Amino acid sequence: MILDVVSAALIALGCVFFAAGTVGLLRFADLNTRLHALAKADNVGLGFVVAGLLAQADHPAIAAKLVLIWALALFAAATNGHLLARAETTEGDA
Amino acid sequence: MNTAELAMILGVTLAVVGSVGTLVIADLLRRVVALNIASGGVMVVLIALAYRVSPDEPDPVPQALVLTGIVIMVAVTGVALALVRRIEAHETAPGDDDREGET
Amino acid sequence: MSFGDAVDLVIGASVLVVAIVALTVRRRDTAVVLFLVFGVLLATLWARLAAPDIALAEAALGAGVTGALLMDTITSSRPREAASSRPWPKRILGWAGGAVAGGAVLVALVAAVRSLSEPQGSLAQSVDEDMGRTGVEHGITAVLLNFRSYDTLLEVAVLAVAALATVSFIQRQSPAPPEPWPGGPPLAVRGLARILTPILLVVAVWLLVAGTTRPGGAFQSGAVIAAVLILLHLGGWTHAVPQGRWRGWGLMVGLIAFIGVGGAGAVVGAGWLVLDPDWAGTIILALEAVLAVAIGIGLATIFVANRTDVRPGGDDT
Numbered sequence: 001m002i003l004d005v006v007s008a009a010l011i012a013l014g015c016v017f018f019a020a021g022t023v024g025l026l027r028f029a030d031l032n033t034r035l036h037a038l039a040k041a042d043n044v045g046l047g048f049v050v051a052g053l054l055a056q057a058d059h060p061a062i063a064a065k066l067v068l069i070w071a072l073a074l075f076a077a078a079t080n081g082h083l084l085a086r087a088e089t090t091e092g093d094a
Numbered sequence: 095m096n097t098a099e100l101a102m103i104l105g106v107t108l109a110v111v112g113s114v115g116t117l118v119i120a121d122l123l124r125r126v127v128a129l130n131i132a133s134g135g136v137m138v139v140l141i142a143l144a145y146r147v148s149p150d151e152p153d154p155v156p157q158a159l160v161l162t163g164i165v166i167m168v169a170v171t172g173v174a175l176a177l178v179r180r181i182e183a184h185e186t187a188p189g190d191d192d193r194e195g196e197t
Numbered sequence: 198m199s200f201g202d203a204v205d206l207v208i209g210a211s212v213l214v215v216a217i218v219a220l221t222v223r224r225r226d227t228a229v230v231l232f233l234v235f236g237v238l239l240a241t242l243w244a245r246l247a248a249p250d251i252a253l254a255e256a257a258l259g260a261g262v263t264g265a266l267l268m269d270t271i272t273s274s275r276p277r278e279a280a281s282s283r284p285w286p287k288r289i290l291g292w293a294g295g296a297v298a299g300g301a302v303l304v305a306l307v308a309a310v311r312s313l314s315e316p317q318g319s320l321a322q323s324v325d326e327d328m329g330r331t332g333v334e335h336g337i338t339a340v341l342l343n344f345r346s347y348d349t350l351l352e353v354a355v356l357a358v359a360a361l362a363t364v365s366f367i368q369r370q371s372p373a374p375p376e377p378w379p380g381g382p383p384l385a386v387r388g389l390a391r392i393l394t395p396i397l398l399v400v401a402v403w404l405l406v407a408g409t410t411r412p413g414g415a416f417q418s419g420a421v422i423a424a425v426l427i428l429l430h431l432g433g434w435t436h437a438v439p440q441g442r443w444r445g446w447g448l449m450v451g452l453i454a455f456i457g458v459g460g461a462g463a464v465v466g467a468g469w470l471v472l473d474p475d476w477a478g479t480i481i482l483a484l485e486a487v488l489a490v491a492i493g494i495g496l497a498t499i500f501v502a503n504r505t506d507v508r509p510g511g512d513d514t
Binding site: 099100102104106108109110112113114117119120121125127128130134135137139141143146147148149150151152153154155157161164166167168169170171172173175176177178179 | 250266303
């Protein structure tokens with residue numbers, strides 16, 4: 001019971017960060033600032049959702065897989081952000 | 095109207111909308127996207143049929159069909175995109191063709 | 198209406214809205230990105246409709262590999278605006294005709310859906326009854342690799358033919374394939390390839406073995422293998438995806454192995470593609486491994502072939 005409440009609270013917090021990231025994506029004017037907003041949604045928002053799901057995991061293996069999913073999403077988001085920002089600066093120079 | 099029926103109506107709508115898009119849209123890449131959306135709609139119908147049998151133990155046969163279908167759609171999209179590149183390469187440089195004056 | 202039903206309704210409605218918007222926007226890159234969103238939403242719909250295998254495959258293949266293919270086509274050509282070549286009366290006529298015909302077909306299909314009789318479920322029952330003889334415990338794996346292994350064989354053949362067709366459409370100005378990045382891959386991509394390749398290979402093997410008892414299997418594993426090969430190719434290890442002489446062999450290995458197993462069954466066992474219940478589990482695992490590698494190589498070849506296409510000006514970015 002307590003675990004369910006904790007899960008719900010953490011996942012709701014994650015959703016708040018996702019909402020903030022989406023608002024940033026829609027309202028920010030520049031590519032770099034939009035990437036900044038999306039990074040918050042991806043890293044922190046997903047982290048909170050995963051933390052909420054960790055409270056529901058029955059087995060340590062499931063918890064390990066959830067954390068692995070979060071780590072892989074972090075890698076992907078970081079590389080994508082870097083490549084997008086890099087492409088814009090080289091495009092701007094050339 | 096239960097979940098399976100609603101899902102089937104959604105699938106049918108997606109398939110029809112995607113098919114109309116494939117036929118009517120002029121831009122080639124958007125046509126490929128429309129084709130993928132239409133195939134997604136057909137897959138929704140199949141999964142809904144599997145779900146209808148029993149929500150706890152869905153029928154594995156339509157699900158196996160959809161799984162194969164997803165892989166086939168990716169391959170078809172790859173071939174279609176190669177064709178799109180070829181067609182657009184010829185359209186933007188008609189003078190490079192072997193046959194002069196043909197677009 | 199319970200909370201679960203409300204969530205399903207929201208997911209279904211958003212799938213429809215995103216699909217319609219993806220079809221009606223004018224810019225190509227917007228349409229592609231919206232299609233990616235459509236793929237992810239569709240994956241959540243599959244999860245809600247009790248199809249976790251399909252959700253895995255849709256996320257990996259539909260949104261992942263298809264997204265990579267479409268993104269590559271967009272970035273290597275100028276973002277075409279709405280400059281349509283057809284005069285606007287014809288366009289209005291086209292859309293109106295499509296709407297009328299589509300509307301009529303839609304009404305007929307919805308009527309057909311409403312009038313469906315109760316599901317008999319006889320196929321599901323037969324699968325359930327014979328599951329003990331298949332050597333696996335997961336329904337979809339049993340159907341794909343044992344009951345209907347012939348269909349899976351044909352699917353491998355279709356994938357090989359599609360890869361060959363894609364390769365044959367691509368022109369090159371020199372025999373050697375051009376580099377994926379003009380100045381060498383950036384450090385971020387090389388680092389990502391180095392970090393992710395071992396992790397993803399372990400995930401692929403896990404998905405393969407997990408397919409015997411729970412959602413997973415050769416197709417999802419093949420998608421992860423395709424991702425690994427594409428990542429290695431983009432990271433600078435251009436020999437990861439077979440090119441040149443080895444390309445044909447890479448595409449054919451899955452098909453040949455599959456036919457070999459079926460033929461061995463015809464010669465030694467009970468018939469063409471009939472799996473003896475004692476050996477079925479082992480043979481299915483071996484077949485799935487070959488299948489996953491074949492799907493991975495096939496999809497990666499399609500991506501690399503599209504990417505190494507040379508633009509008419511001789512410039513490839």
